[in-house]
Amino acid sequence: xxxxxxxxxxxxxxxxxxxxxxxxxxxxxxxxxxxxxxxxxxxxxxxxxxxxxxxxxxxxxxxxxxxxxxxxxxxxxxxxxxxxxxxxxxxxxxxxxxxxxxxxxxxxxxxxxxxxxxxxxxxxxxxxxxxxxxxxxxxxxxxxxxxxxx
Amino acid sequence: xxxxxxxxxxxxxxxxxxxxxxxxxxxxxxxxxxxxxxxxxxxxxxxxxxxxxxxxxxxxxxxxxxxxxxxxxxxxxxxxxxxxxxxxxxxxxxxxxxxxxxxxxxxxxxxxxxxxxxxxxxxxxxxxxxxxxxxxxxxxxxxxxxxxxxxxxxxxxxxxxxxxxxxxxxxxxxxxxxxxxxxxxxxxxxxxxxxxxxxxxxxxxxxxxxxxxxxxxxxxxxxxxxxxxxxxxxxxxxxxxxxxxxxxxxxxxxxxxxxxxxxxxxxxxxxxxxxxxxxxxxxxxxxxxxxxxxxxxxxxxxxxxxxxxxxxxxxxxxxxxxxxxxxxxxxxxxxxxxxxxxxxxxxxxxxxxxxxxxxxxxxxxxxxxxxxxxxxxxxxxxxxxxxxxxxxxxxxxxxxxxxxxxxxxxxxxxxxxxxxxxxxxxxxxxxxxxxxxxxxxxxxxxxxxxxxxxxxxxxxxxxxxxxxxxxxxxxxxxxxxxxxxxxxxxxxxxxxxxxxxxxxxxxx
Numbered sequence: 001x002x003x004x005x006x007x008x009x010x011x012x013x014x015x016x017x018x019x020x021x022x023x024x025x026x027x028x029x030x031x032x033x034x035x036x037x038x039x040x041x042x043x044x045x046x047x048x049x050x051x052x053x054x055x056x057x058x059x060x061x062x063x064x065x066x067x068x069x070x071x072x073x074x075x076x077x078x079x080x081x082x083x084x085x086x087x088x089x090x091x092x093x094x095x096x097x098x099x100x101x102x103x104x105x106x107x108x109x110x111x112x113x114x115x116x117x118x119x120x121x122x123x124x125x126x127x128x129x130x131x132x133x134x135x136x137x138x139x140x141x142x143x144x145x146x147x148x149x150x
Numbered sequence: 151x152x153x154x155x156x157x158x159x160x161x162x163x164x165x166x167x168x169x170x171x172x173x174x175x176x177x178x179x180x181x182x183x184x185x186x187x188x189x190x191x192x193x194x195x196x197x198x199x200x201x202x203x204x205x206x207x208x209x210x211x212x213x214x215x216x217x218x219x220x221x222x223x224x225x226x227x228x229x230x231x232x233x234x235x236x237x238x239x240x241x242x243x244x245x246x247x248x249x250x251x252x253x254x255x256x257x258x259x260x261x262x263x264x265x266x267x268x269x270x271x272x273x274x275x276x277x278x279x280x281x282x283x284x285x286x287x288x289x290x291x292x293x294x295x296x297x298x299x300x301x302x303x304x305x306x307x308x309x310x311x312x313x314x315x316x317x318x319x320x321x322x323x324x325x326x327x328x329x330x331x332x333x334x335x336x337x338x339x340x341x342x343x344x345x346x347x348x349x350x351x352x353x354x355x356x357x358x359x360x361x362x363x364x365x366x367x368x369x370x371x372x373x374x375x376x377x378x379x380x381x382x383x384x385x386x387x388x389x390x391x392x393x394x395x396x397x398x399x400x401x402x403x404x405x406x407x408x409x410x411x412x413x414x415x416x417x418x419x420x421x422x423x424x425x426x427x428x429x430x431x432x433x434x435x436x437x438x439x440x441x442x443x444x445x446x447x448x449x450x451x452x453x454x455x456x457x458x459x460x461x462x463x464x465x466x467x468x469x470x471x472x473x474x475x476x477x478x479x480x481x482x483x484x485x486x487x488x489x490x491x492x493x494x495x496x497x498x499x500x501x502x503x504x505x506x507x508x509x510x511x512x513x514x515x516x517x518x519x520x521x522x523x524x525x526x527x528x529x530x531x532x533x534x535x536x537x538x539x540x541x542x543x544x545x546x547x548x549x550x551x552x553x554x555x556x557x558x559x560x561x562x563x564x565x566x567x568x569x570x571x572x573x574x575x576x577x578x579x580x581x582x583x584x585x586x587x588x589x590x591x592x593x594x595x596x597x598x599x600x601x602x603x604x605x606x607x608x609x610x611x612x613x614x615x616x617x618x619x620x621x622x623x624x625x626x627x628x629x630x631x632x633x634x635x636x637x638x639x640x641x642x643x644x645x646x647x648x649x650x651x652x653x654x655x656x657x658x
Contacts, residue, residue: 008579012319019326019341028336029604033597034329041322044315051315058638060312062580070372077368078574081546085567089560093551101543108371108539119540127551135202137555 002056009048016041073108080104092142097124151281158505162206162513170207171510174214175517179526181215182222184541187366189219190476194362195545197484198355198552205488206506212484213510214517216477217269220457221522224261228254240424240452247444260446261453262522264404268458269515271408272415276461276468277508279416280497283469287494292599292606293614295493297623299596302472304627306479307585314634316581324589325596327352334594335601347561354483355556356565357590359549361583362476364570367545369577370538403431403451411458415475416465427455457518461511468492468504471595479587486591487556 020038023031051058066074084100091099101120110116131137162168174196181192192215200208223238228245241261248257290298303325307317330341331351342348407427414423431451432441441448464481466472471493473479485492485503496504553566573583600614607613614620 004579008581016322022341026333026336026338026340028333028338029601030333030336030338030340033600034326034340037322037325037329041319041326044319044322048315048319058642060580060638063577066372073371074368077371077542078571081364081368081570082567084546085550085563088550088554088563093554097547097550101540101547104543105537105539108542110537110539116540119544123544124547127547131551131555135199135555137202138558139551139554140560 002052002059004062005048005052005059009045009052012045013042013049016045076107077104080107088140090143092144093139094124094128094142095144097127154501155277155505158502159509161502162210162506162509164206166204166207167210167506167510170203170211171214171514171517172521174211175218175514175521176214177211178215178218178220178514179222179225179518179522180218182219183225183526184222184536187219187545188223189216190480191363191366191545192219193477193480193484194359195548195552197480197487198359198556200484201487201556205490205503206510208484208488209503209507210510210514212481213507214514216460216481217265217457217511217514217518218522220269220460221262221265221453221518221526223456224265224453225258225526228257228261237424237456238452240428241449241456243428243442244445244448244452247442248446248449251444253444257449258526259523260400260449262518262526264400264407264450264453265457265522266515266518267404268408268411268454268456269460269518270512272412272458273461273508273511273515275412276465276511277505279462280465280469280504280508283465284494284497287469288498290494290619291617292602293617294619294623296596296599296603296614297620297627298470298472299592299599301623301627301630302466302470303585303589303592303596305630306473306588307582308630308634313580313582314631314638317585320576320581320583321585321589324586324591325593327357327586327590328593329597334598347559351594352565352590353553353557353559353562354590355487356553356562357569358480358483358587359553360566360569361573361576361586362480363545363549364566365573365577365583367542367549368570368574370542370545400447400450402434403447404454406430406434407451407454408458411455412462414455415459415462423459424452424455427451457515460515461508464511468496468507469494471592473588473591476584476587479584479591482591483587491595 016038020035020042023034023038025031026034080100080103084096087096087099098120101123102116105116105120128139131139177196178189178192181187182189193212196212196215200211203211220237223233224241224245226232227238227241228249231242231246233239233242245257245261248254287298303321307321308314326341328351330348331339332349333340339349407430410423410427410430414426428441428448428451431447432438435441435445435447437445437447440446460477463475463478467478467482471482471491473482482492485496488503490496490500490503549566550563553562554560556562576583576586603613604611615624
């Protein structure tokens with residue numbers, strides 16, 4: 001808990017200091033609000049730091065620490081999500097989403113092949129239909145659907 | 151006022167709005183039934199879909215999700231002893247024992263009717279209490295509105311988390327995000343780093359969806375094993391919808407729980423309403439010994455209070471533009487997206503919207519009786535069988551599609567992913583997320599009113615202090631901020647006293 005608060009207070013302080021310095025260049029009163037906020041954040045982070053160092057008993061109880069195995073699974077899901085977001089433009093929404101659903105389901109231990117493939121294709125197809133044909137909102141153009149001429 | 155209320159009811163009676171209410175309620179029940187999801191994530195995911203809808207159907211859909219998820223949480227609580235939402239913890243105490251006695255269907259039915267009672271009374275309180283408050287708030291000028299915003303942000307920062315300092319840092323972070331882009335008054339670009347996409351500011355939807363839906367989705371895998379082993383035993387539970395209650399047996403519990411829920415909703419920050427209502431229902435009950443062993447009154451109180459703070463929590467949101475909970479903050483964002491500025495002017499400028507939304511809350515609460523009872527126990531309970539390994543990617547795909555579609559911008563999807571990571575880091579470092587969203591949605595308004603006040607006084611800051619309503623709001627803000635400090639001091643004293651007693655008994 002002490003380490004968490006010490007690290008986060010330093011990060012917040014540096015972030016606020018950066019925001020304060022950047023705001024110096026804004027004129028016409030545009031600097032007033034962000035600089036005021038930066039000062040409040042710096043004071044609060046300094047308070048957090050002092051509390052963590054000199055009065056650790058006053059730190060309220062936080063979320064329990066994750067087990068190593070849990071941490072690995074969450075990290076995998078986060079990385080997979082970032083990869084999915086990065087692949088939406090090159091592959092298109094439908095293709096990237098189907099691949100993402102299938103990969104995550106298998107990676108998290110699901111082995112019902114029919115359920116995975118039917119859900120992935122059916123769900124993404126339904127979402128695509130809803131957005132494109134019902135809400136008339138285009139989704140990022142798709143590689144495979146483009147080749148199929150859909 | 152009464153003319154507006156009845157006109158709004160007539161305007162709500164269109165096919166589109168009724169379908170939106172039914173779909174929203176069904177969706178809400180399903181989302182509430184999935185442990186780890188609930189109203190906040192459901193509404194965050196649904197908001198981008200409402201872009202293409204008219205304001206009333208959009209708000210009706212969100213009202214349905216809000217009320218539906220309150221009742222949905224009771225399904226896993228009763229069937230699996232696993233609360234779907236934090237408010238359903240108390241439901242497990244009597245709901246699951248009833249299921250073990252073979253009364254699962256009756257218990258789900260009672261939970262639906264209790265939610266309908268609490269939800270509709272809460273919505274009626276919104277209809278009756280909000281307009282007078284809005285009338286008072288209409289007299290506020292820019293300095294008062296600035297302090298109302300500060301009060302709202304301070305309330306959420308101080309009361310929604312368990313750490314005042316972290317709550318304030320989170321709120322200030324949200325205010326910072328709102329400052330990104332073109333300054334409304336001077337026209338200067340702030341924190342855009344030369345990126346054209348940031349000139350108009352960060353999309354509120356992207357931040358809301360990123361922070362409220364991605365971290366819970368990623369964290370779902372942590373509870374996957376527990377949930378899936380519990381769901382495996384569902385097949386053995388017999389769901390028979392026999393009537394296990396009478397109005398005469400539960401009316402006291404409903405009355406107490408509704409009152410506590412409504413008050414709790416208006417005064418934000420208290421997460422213990424269900425515990426208080428349960429204890430009070432036990433105190434006024436003729437059979438307190440049955441509580442915890444399958445008491446009908448205990449279940450009725452627990453479920454009634456869960457729904458009773460839904461609409462009343464929107465009273466400060468709609469009248470003052472100050473949200474007091476995660477869902478209220480999201481609803482504020484939803485209204486802004488639809489082009490409405492929540493606050494007293496909304497009652498004057500668009501009464502059909504504010505009363506229409508209130509009616510949607512009443513109707514969706516009543517829809518829980520047919521949809522949340524027998525139908526929920528037979529049909530919606532099956533959503534519990536969806537494995538987490540499949541649910542997680544589906545949530546992320548819906549979130550990405552919704553954020554993209556809101557402004558046809560891939561940049562918003564990247565922003566959502568970035569704020570998802572920020573949200574995850576904040577949760578790991580024990581920072582609350584709700585103040586960020588509230589800072590974000592109130593930031594522009596707070597800054598605008600601050601700058602206008604200073605223009606009015608030619609830069610004299612005393613305009614912010616020496617006005618009667620400002621003084622009251624400043625005192626209230628100070629009280630709100632000092633209350634957690636006082637509570638922390640009391641806890642520390644109690645701990646010290648217990649430590650002292652421990653030492654004395656150890657000596658003996």
